[in-house]
Every structure is written in structure tokens, then in C-alpha cells.
Amino acid sequence: MNTDVEKNVDKHNGNADVASIEYTRGGRYYRPRVDIVEREGDLTVLADMPGVGPDDVDVQFNDGVLTILGRVADRLPADTPYLSREYGVGDYYRSFQVSDQIDAQQISAEMANGVLTLHLPKAAAARPRKIAVAAK
Numbered sequence: 001m002n003t004d005v006e007k008n009v010d011k012h013n014g015n016a017d018v019a020s021i022e023y024t025r026g027g028r029y030y031r032p033r034v035d036i037v038e039r040e041g042d043l044t045v046l047a048d049m050p051g052v053g054p055d056d057v058d059v060q061f062n063d064g065v066l067t068i069l070g071r072v073a074d075r076l077p078a079d080t081p082y083l084s085r086e087y088g089v090g091d092y093y094r095s096f097q098v099s100d101q102i103d104a105q106q107i108s109a110e111m112a113n114g115v116l117t118l119h120l121p122k123a124a125a126a127r128p129r130k131i132a133v134a135a136k
Helices: none
Strands: 002-007 020-025 034-038 042-048 057-062 065-070 091-097 108-112 115-121
Touching (some): 042 091, 057 115
Antiparallel strands (some): 002 020, 034 042, 057 065
């Protein structure tokens, strides 16, 4: 279960004037491994989240932070009397600070075979461009 806890702490100077949200979660969760690829026009984030289907992933962008949450169902009922249990089942959670050079309105995501692919297009001002040189 997710719980939102408001903390009135200004991260820059310790004042209690600025409110921010801190997310806390109960239960087991894992930090998915990611690969981040930068191309001329975008960043691509590939997050490994085995056991997570397209309907079980939540991607949010809020106040410059991109958050991914993947939910994994238990393989067996919670009251299963395991003789030995080496494989842990839990949800995936990870967040990233995103610079203003990313066009947040154009972020997209797709899920296939346990891999979440996030496309973060660069804002037009951040993309490289060729400048023509005029002869005089």
C-alpha cells in the first residue's frame, strides 16, 4: 500500500516553508536495472522488470521526477507453507530526476517481455542543430 507523507522541508536551505511529497511503501520491492541510451533527439530508458505486464506498470512524471512502478503478483497464495523459498517476489520501483532539456509532454512508454521502454524526447532547444554559414 502506498502512503504519501508531506514533508515541509526546503531541500536547499533547511527552511520549513516549501512542501514536498515523500513516497513510502510497505512490503518488498526491487530497484529495476536500467540501461539509458542517448541519441541525438532523445533518451531511451530500458528497465528490466520480469513478471510485470503492461497493465501492471505505472509511469508518472511529476515536478521533474519520472517514477516507474511495476506490480508483480505472488506466484502462490500468501499462506503457502514453503519448505524452502529462495526466490523473492516483489514490486519494482525507481525514480529519476529529469532535466528541463526533456520535453515532458512527449514522454512515452511501452512494455514487452518484462522490459519497460521509456522514450524521453529532448526539447527542441536542447537538440543539436546545424547552423548554416553565409558567404559575404
